Amino acid sequence: MTARTRSAPSAPARRRALGRARSSLLAGGLAALLTGCGGGALPPAPAADHAAPAPAGQAARVDLTGLPEASTFGDLDGAAADPAPQVGTDGVVLRVEHDVAVHDAPGGAPFARLPATQLGNPTWVPLIARQGGWGQVLLPSRPNSSTGWIRIDGAPITQARTPYHVDVDVDARRLVVWEGDRNVGSWTVGVGSSDSPTPRGRTYLMAAIEETVTKFSPIILPLGTHSETFNSYGGGPGTVALHGWPDPAVFGEAASDGCVRVPPDALRLLSTLPLGTLVLLH
CATH class of the missing domain: 2.40.440.10 (L,D-transpeptidase catalytic domain-like)
Known part of the structure; x- marks a missing residue:
């Protein structure tokens, strides 16, 4: 296969x-x-219309060692539930170029690691909220409707819109x-x-x-x-x-x-x- x-x-x-x-x-x-x-x-x-890299900058380094993986195989006890589970988005999606930390709030504590691939595919996640240089995204892990915040300003992230x-x-x-x-x-x-x-x-x-x-x-x-x-x-x-x-x-x-x-x-x-x-x- x-x-x-x-x-x-x-x-x-x-x-x-x-x-x-x-x-x-x-x-x-x-x-x-x-x-x-x-x-x-x-x-x-x-497919990304008008794909563009995130703005340049220095994202704070986070030690990813020991953080549970935010993948379809993961179970994230620290993840907040989707605040609007039946609301659309503006179509912005984020490509995670390298593993990044997932935080419980903008600038908050990291509780998971979002990997650059999911099931052999590049990781793309929908952006559901933005605050400054941070974005709240849907996560593929249990429990269903898990979300988290990732640094998008200066991080290894590509933004696009579908x-x-x-x-x-x-x-x-x-x-x-x-x-x-x-x-x-x-x-x-x-x-x-x-x-x-x-x-x-x-x-x-x-x-x-x-x-x-x-x-x-x-x-x-x-x-x-x-x-x-x-x-x-x-x-x-x-x-x-x-x-x-x-x-x-x-x-x-x-x-x-x-x-x-x-x-x-x-x-x-x-x-x-x-x-x-x-x-x-x-």
């Missing part, structure tokens, strides 16, 4: 970069991650992709069963994985949220994803283990969206 990564500053550049050489992951590292929900590996890079967001009405079993105020696609989807419901709240496209192990979906799109029923999917961390399904009878049904099952044309569009794109589950 291989994972391939790329990066592009704009949507056209992202499309031109599809199919170019990507980096390899250790075989088997992702195979079990989404078993029961998905598995495999390939990231399309986040015009897209994804809206999933779990009760109506409907997924809509928006580009600004324009609906660019709407589909009936499958969602979690009553015993393993799809989690609600504000999350984001964390990674993209090309399936090479099973055949239920050619691409898996893990989100920065987790099942609240299962601690694990097949040995992985119980990461919820958007993915396809071979039997169209599941669309419109509540029968998954928490993931959102989407039709092939929806998956094709979703797999072109930037990493870090906001996904509202409600």
Whole structure:
């Protein structure tokens, strides 16, 4: 199994970069991650409109040694909950170029380390608030809706903006992709069963994985949220994803283990969206 990564500053550049050489992951590292929900590996890079590096400056050095990792495998007791879990953002996403400290407030105590990669993909997280040279971001760890503050002024951070967001009405079993105020696609989807419901709240496209192990979906799109029923999917961390399904009878049904099952044309569009794109589950 291989994972391939790329990066592009704009949507056209992202499309031109599809199919170019990507980096390899250790075989088997992702195979079990989404078993029961998905598995495999390939990231399309986040599309970033008008990407630009953060302003130059001297960020205070923080010793990252011993800080728990803010990844999909992490559990962060010190993380504050998302203050507005059903509110959109202005589309700003941050690329973490190197591991950075996550703080409990602007200039506050560090409680985690946000790594530069997630599941072999570059780390892009949505910015949900800003204060001075600090940004509050959504984190991919448990508990769901975890947030933290990272230094963005003078830190190894690239800022970009995506015009897209994804809206999933779990009760109506409907997924809509928006580009600004324009609906660019709407589909009936499958969602979690009553015993393993799809989690609600504000999350984001964390990674993209090309399936090479099973055949239920050619691409898996893990989100920065987790099942609240299962601690694990097949040995992985119980990461919820958007993915396809071979039997169209599941669309419109509540029968998954928490993931959102989407039709092939929806998956094709979703797999072109930037990493870090906001996904509202409600």
